[in-house]
Amino acid sequence: MDDKSNVTVDPTSSGFVTRREFLRLAAMTSAGFALAVPAVAQTTTLNMLQWSHFVPEGDQYFDKWAADWGAKNKVQVKVEHINANDIPARLAAHVQAKAGPDIVQYLFNWAWLYPDATVDVSDVADKLGKDLGGWYKDIETYCKPGGTWKAIPFSFFGQSLTYREDWFKENNWSLPKTFDDLIMLAKDMKAKGHPFGQALGHSFTDPRVFWYPWLWSYGGKEVLEDGKTVAINSPETLEAVTKAVELFQHMVPGTLSWDDNSNNRAFLAGQIGATTNAASIYFTAKRERTQREADKKNNPAIATPADINHAVMPSGKAGTFSLQSALTNGIMSWSKNVSAAKDFLAAAMQPDVYTDYLNTVQGYNVGPLHQYDDAPVWKSDPKLVPYLTVCTNGSSKWPGWPGPPSAASSQVAENYIIIDLFAKACSGEFTPKESVAACETALKARYK
């Protein structure tokens, strides 16, 4: 009765009060919503963030295997695939928020960028290494910031010169032994309308795997062995940049804006005759074999699998170098299921699974453990062998070489400072000398 009387309407103007009642109710309801604590369901899940594989079958295989493993071990495994160029930003956001997926796929040396964000996985990594023939040294350095395993290697994806064998035969071109040979070759290739093309943009793999070895082959280094003293300002670097400008003039136009997909498209369309790339161009051509062979009758520039072959990277006067892209997996420090994550990643590397996976991706990925050097996939197609050779021949180094990997060298790589050393001279923004000086300033800001 009392309550009711207090809610009673104002008898003088009931219309106004009805509206007020409504507003009051609205205010109270929204306050109620704000106070309500959402209920969260608790289940054992393992969330994994990784790239979209350049070979889609690779993702399909991995996701299915992950789901099967989860069903067997009573863990719900969710794998999210995003564009590799978007992972750094996502990872940074997760690290800052200290929340996100349990496992994040790293590229190259990211373990050094956020060593505190991942848990120590030495137990799993050491056991896998002992059981399966040992890890490759370069991928091991990527994963051990401060000497502790902070990520578990998953695979390389090798980088080789991908070229049009039909055009090479037609024009009597021989494979370049050195980068100087490549410049001469590129000149002739452009003259014949089948130019060389290599990305000079900001993208995660193709620009790095070509221009880092280019710098090293001419004797240029970003730092000395101590990993601290910036050593980019040298006659060797200047030569590397000057030669890069020369190569750029003979390349297909537009590579300053290229990302990792651009050379695949240009090659498959018959616009370029050679590029440095992972095996994805060849793989796409194989997948589209029937269509491509039919199209080739009308347009001889179209690349069919038979036209494509691969070769190891050229050398330079300072030696033979390459940079092999590495995929590794970090178990994040905020994960509540660390032991499940460790089991999951260890299971993925076991021969029964991994050999099958290598077959599925047909040579795109290369095993990081020596046991997989003899994987059947490498006997299935001789055209793929260079992708294994570049990993086994010891040419592969890491960003920041000859210094050890470090947070600074990772930041240099993530800021594309070495790529821009070449790109700024090639675009005409700087002379080679100015570009080296600008690069030195940028490096010193990172290695301080």
Place this chain on the structure above:
Amino acid sequence: MSTEETEQGCEGEKSNLHPRSYSQRAITYDKPTAAIFTAAARPSLLARVNDWLNNECVLGYVLLVPALALLLIFVAYPFFFGTYISLTDARIGKPGHFIGLQNFIDLWSDPIFRQTVGNSFFYTIVTTIFKLPLGMLMAILLNQVFPLKRLVRAAVLLPWIIPTVLSTLAWLWMFDSTYSVINRILKDVLNVQGPIWLSDSLYTLRTTDMTIFRLTWPMISISMVNIWRGAPFYAISFLAGMQTIPQELYEAAVVDGAGAWQRFWRITLPLLRHVIIIVLLLSIILTLADFQIVYILTRGGPTNSTHLFATYAFQVAVPSTDLGMGAAISMYMFPVLAIVVFLTLVSLRRED
């Protein structure tokens, strides 16, 4: 029963008007009324909240709370937090230390930042120079009577309505170095070799030892997309403004012998002045702070030559993990925008 209700009703009303003199007035009532009144003075919690909300003064603020909370959470908090971060050397995953204005000072020796400032002004000024007359022209044309008028008016707004990321992705394909449909058309129709849109340099002004100014196709490309997207916004705003201009003014002008140009210059433009100023203000703020077009088309490349404040702030703060520096870059936008807003408001006021 009926007396009680009336009395209570009166009481409720009175207590609304004079809530503070409540207990004092209670003394003056005779006994039965006072008893009822005391019962009402100690009601349940819900009833008391109800009573409290009946006060317009209180209810007004309560209703303001959601909007204020949204402003505080999504505008004020990020702004002050951003300001604080910009004064620290915070990195992703690591708390920072207070370093004063060091980030702001360091930025001036960063050549990429200096170029970013230049780019941002170039982008904002050049696109506005194109968007304003284009928008005006479109508005004048759309203000005529023609068949399918409504349909065309709606269609003109499309570039502004479509999510920018999606339309920019379409532009990305049109600018592609291998498959550019624009270059294909240029080649097939005009037999002209188009530029590599997102890569080529058009013009470089340099002394023997430094570059003073570079005009590149990537900068032109992002500006083109911005003009394409932004002009309809100008057009529709101007069109709305034009429709509020009384027709009699034009009729009177015609009687006085004014031509089309004079009518536009003497009637349309002066009466649109307010709209033009406000549209310019909004457009300059949105353009200077643009992120999506650049991020999708060039990611700031090639060689960091197309960054605007927002994209460079993002690149430095997130992928390069330097949060403090990134926040400082975006803070540089603030004084610029504050000046623009101030000048606009001053010119609006002078009009009044």
